[in-house]
Structures are given as structure tokens and as C-alpha cells.
Amino acid sequence: MRGYIASSIGVTCATVLSLSIPLPAAAAGPGVHRPSVVRPLTEAVPGSTQSLPLVPLNPDRVAGTASEAGLAPQSVRSFSLVGVVWDDPGTELYGHVQIRTRASGTDQWSDWQEVETHNQGHGPDPASDEGRSYRMRGSTAPLWVGESDGVEVRVRAEADHTGGTRAPTLPDGLRVELVDPGAEPPSDVGAPSSQDDSVQRSEEGAYASETGAGAIASAVGAGLAPLNAAVLPALSKEAAKDVAAKQTGNVLGGLPVGAQPYVAPRPSIITRSGWGADESLREAGFVYTGSVKAAFVHHTASGNNYTCSQAPSVIRSIYRYHVVSSGWRDIGYNFLIDKCGNIYEGRAGGVDKPVMGAHTLGFNTNSTGIAVLGTYTSTEPSAAAVNAVAALTAWKFGLSGIDPRGTTYLTSGGGNLYPKGVNVRLNVISGHRDGFATECPGKLLYGKLGSARSTAARLQGR
Structure with missing residues (x-):
């Protein structure tokens, strides 16, 4: 930690x-x-963040891990930017994150959009006070989707690119973050x-x-x-x-x-x-x-x-x-x-x-x-x-x-x-x-x- x-x-x-x-x-x-x-x-303090856990879709009953996770389509409070985070900032998410959203006040869903998962190179240096913070999480890049009130997420692991032999697994504590930027300044x-x-x-x-x-x-x-x-x-x-x-x-x-x-x-x-x-x-x-x-x-x-x-x-x-x-x-x-x-x-x-x-x-x-x-x-x-x-x-x-x-x-x-x-x-x-x-x-x-x-x-x- x-x-x-x-x-x-x-x-x-x-x-x-x-x-x-x-x-x-x-x-x-x-x-x-x-x-x-x-x-x-x-x-009033502008903006808000909704943090929703992703559900394992195919848990390994022996290892307790999963290679797929997601969130079923659901209605949520208004948001405009989305990303996925997980518990350990030292763990990289090897795989694909796809998200589709519904424009606010409509029944129109977007196509599936790919979220950039290789985001580890952005962030504080590990040896710095900021980098050692207990609040740090691993995260994908954020994706701007415009004002939306519905979301669906699917995450699929793939093999480690470093040459390892481990089976594809996902990091623990996966959550989708739905960010409302709040009102414009006066x-x-x-x-x-x-x-x-x-x-x-x-x-x-x-x-x-x-x-x-x-x-x-x-x-x-x-x-x-x-x-x-x-x-x-x-x-x-x-x-x-x-x-x-x-x-x-x-x-x-x-x-x-x-x-x-x-x-x-x-x-x-x-x-x-x-x-x-x-x-x-x-x-x-x-x-x-x-x-x-x-x-x-x-x-x-x-x-x-x-x-x-x-x-x-x-x-x-x-x-x-x-x-x-x-x-x-x-x-x-x-x-x-x-x-x-x-x-x-x-x-x-x-x-x-x-x-x-x-x-x-x-x-x-x-x-x-x-x-x-x-x-x-x-x-x-x-x-x-x-x-x-x-x-x-x-x-x-x-x-x-x-x-x-x-x-x-x-x-x-x-x-x-x-x-x-x-x-x-x-x-x-x-x-x-x-x-x-x-x-x-x-x-x-x-x-x-x-x-x-x-x-x-x-x-x-x-």
C-alpha cells in the first residue's frame, strides 16, 4: 500500500x-x-461522480478471478465523461473496455466506444508523496461522451503483453466512473x-x-x-x-x-x-x-x-x-x-x-x-x-x-x-x-x- x-x-x-x-x-x-x-x-459545488461496481461475468470458481466484467444497460443521473478504475494503481488492465451511452432525455444509444486502457504512463511518479497516496487507483483514460443518462459497460481481459504465461484476468475492484462536470462558471x-x-x-x-x-x-x-x-x-x-x-x-x-x-x-x-x-x-x-x-x-x-x-x-x-x-x-x-x-x-x-x-x-x-x-x-x-x-x-x-x-x-x-x-x-x-x-x-x-x-x-x- x-x-x-x-x-x-x-x-x-x-x-x-x-x-x-x-x-x-x-x-x-x-x-x-x-x-x-x-x-x-x-x-453550490459543481459536478458529481457516480461510481458503480462492475460485475464479473465468468468468475473462475477455483481462482476467484474473472476475465470478463460489465454493467448491464441502466439509467443513471446525468453525466458527460466516463472511465474505469480499479484498486491497485500498480496493476495494468490488459484488455479492452467498451462503453455505450444513452443521450440524456432520449432513447438513443451510441455505438460501442473503445476506452484507452493503457493509461499507466500518465500519473504521479511512484516515489513521490502523491504517487504513494493510499487514495491512488489504477485507471483507464477518460472518455467524453456528452450529456448522457444511460450506460452499459463490458470489459474483456487479454493475455499479458510482457511475455508472461498467466491466464487473462482483470484487476480487482473494477468500477465505472460517471462524471458530471457541473454548471458553467458565472x-x-x-x-x-x-x-x-x-x-x-x-x-x-x-x-x-x-x-x-x-x-x-x-x-x-x-x-x-x-x-x-x-x-x-x-x-x-x-x-x-x-x-x-x-x-x-x-x-x-x-x-x-x-x-x-x-x-x-x-x-x-x-x-x-x-x-x-x-x-x-x-x-x-x-x-x-x-x-x-x-x-x-x-x-x-x-x-x-x-x-x-x-x-x-x-x-x-x-x-x-x-x-x-x-x-x-x-x-x-x-x-x-x-x-x-x-x-x-x-x-x-x-x-x-x-x-x-x-x-x-x-x-x-x-x-x-x-x-x-x-x-x-x-x-x-x-x-x-x-x-x-x-x-x-x-x-x-x-x-x-x-x-x-x-x-x-x-x-x-x-x-x-x-x-x-x-x-x-x-x-x-x-x-x-x-x-x-x-x-x-x-x-x-x-x-x-x-x-x-x-x-x-x-x-x-x-
Whole structure:
């Protein structure tokens, strides 16, 4: 059983804002937990999760195991995203998970849809406090199905791909998780529409002191942004340079003394408030690593059947699935991008900070995780999404002088591709599959990373 060490600062119902004010040098090191800002919820906690056990269909009377399980068609409360979880996070589900759903208020059932089962490479590193949490579960990728009120599930085991001789069996404790994302944020903290992928609103950064005094200040200075606004505004290269100059020290850490930063324009970033994060769900504190040296690009494998106006609902659902169903401390990705090129703040702690995510097993330290909403094994990612990856990485790496076309070294925390302790040379902009043996981010999105690197370098003025 994995032990659990929480960052128990005693802060609940908290919110974290996109840019945080500079931390004292002694407080900015690896593994430091900072509390979040206390902000009472002004409306009912949005969303819900229904967790329904799957029934073995052919139990082995001797071994007590089963190779097939499922859930008969039934009516349930409204949900929009679905996934399957099981007890032991160290056990992989070798097999197929298929789900069909009924659209809310109708008698129309979908075709059977395949859920991505090989999801083990997403998540916290096993040696981290988060990875040792007793709340952790094994999980499939989540699947976005739209508003539904009926579900049917079937799971079938297959042989172990590692060359073992064991009979096909399923993990213990299989459950289907039905996630309702809840209502959209209030109109003054609204979500973007499919007609507008460059909303120009703003955001102020803040953090609470360890004493709970709740010191709040603007990260960008000069009253550029109101507290809790929906979007951190886009900035020109010169404006981004001015913001960097007002902060004490290098926000990313790692700029050598005397080196020239290659500051890029800052793209607009929809904040956690903007997509409607329920801050009472996640663990209150944050964990920072030394610096951000690489970005791993992912796809969420949640399907492409969403509109850009639905993207905040998809993200709220993934957030709830990661925290409530899978047992992670927060959403795993540091950033998310939809098909219209909107960029969203992911894991709390500050978009300008080296926040430890749970996105690339073995390489969550000194990296950032960027997930494009959708599945890109056989579907081309939009040009807007690829350009957003480039814009985000250009800004994120530019302040620390990192060339997006370059390579870097990260030490593996353990995985199925590199053993723990191995120093691995990686592209600064890598795909998930470069650090873990997986199809993620899908063949067609992975094939666009070269273009993203070149565009990011151009945005930095290289």
C-alpha cells in the first residue's frame, strides 16, 4: 500500500491563481509545498461522480478471478465523461473496455466506444508523496461522451503483453466512473466560445502565507489584472519582458548569469477560475521542482466529439476524474489546449512556476505537461492547437533562455522505457512516448512536434 504525505497547511475551499508573486529564494526550492488562497465558494459545488461496481461475468470458481466484467444497460443521473478504475494503481488492465451511452432525455444509444486502457504512463511518479497516496487507483483514460443518462459497460481481459504465461484476468475492484462536470462558471468568469480563441481578459496572482495570513499581491504589478478573472491576457514581447523584469529572480529558474533571455509574447491563458475549477476537490498545497527544462506533449485520449465551447466542461470532468476517481492531488497536466487553440491553466501553483505535475510517469520532475484535448492516433490535430503548443512553449522557455529546438537531460524516476536513475537526453519539446512506452500523444500529433519546435523558436526571435 502506498503511503500518503499531504501538504496539510489547513487551507480548504481554496483557489490558486495563474501567476504567483515571487517567492523568497529559500522557499522556491524543489518539493516545497505552498498553501493556496482561501476563497469561499459563492455557489453550490459543481459536478458529481457516480461510481458503480462492475460485475464479473465468468468468475473462475477455483481462482476467484474473472476475465470478463460489465454493467448491464441502466439509467443513471446525468453525466458527460466516463472511465474505469480499479484498486491497485500498480496493476495494468490488459484488455479492452467498451462503453455505450444513452443521450440524456432520449432513447438513443451510441455505438460501442473503445476506452484507452493503457493509461499507466500518465500519473504521479511512484516515489513521490502523491504517487504513494493510499487514495491512488489504477485507471483507464477518460472518455467524453456528452450529456448522457444511460450506460452499459463490458470489459474483456487479454493475455499479458510482457511475455508472461498467466491466464487473462482483470484487476480487482473494477468500477465505472460517471462524471458530471457541473454548471458553467458565472458569466463574469465565463468560458470561451468556439468563435473566440483569443479572449483578452486578465488575472492576478496570489498565494497565502504559511501562517495562513493570506498575503495577496499582484504578480504582474501596476494593477494590470483583477483578482480571479477568467483569462490571463496575452502580452506582446516587450510587455512580457517588462513583466519579467518586475519579478525578483527568474520565474523559471535556470537562466545562467549573463545569459540573454529570449522572451516571447505571452499567449492568453484561461485560468482555473475561467474554466470553473472546484478548488475544494484538490489537495490544498503545491509542489515545485527546481526548474522547467522540458515539455511533454500529450493527448487526453478522451475523443474528439466536443466543441470548443464545451472544452471547459471537458477539463472540469478530467480534473474530477483525476482527483476523485484516480486519487491524484490535482489535475495531472500543467496546461491543456483545445482544438480552437485556447490554452488553459491546469495544475494549480502558477503558470510561471515549475509546478510538479502528474503527466509523464518517471519524468514529472523539472518538466511541464501540455495536453491537447482529443485523440490523435488517426485524427489530425488542428493547426490552431499545434500553434498554441508553440506559443506556450516559446513563452515558457523563453524567460530561461531555453531553445525549443534543443535537447536537455532529465533523470528518470522509473518507468517502462528508462530505469530509475538513468540520465536521459530528450528534446526540449518531447512527446509523452519519448519518456514512456505509449502511443500518447498519438501518431499524428507527435508528427507535428517538429513544426511546433520551429515555430516556438521563431516566436523567441531565434
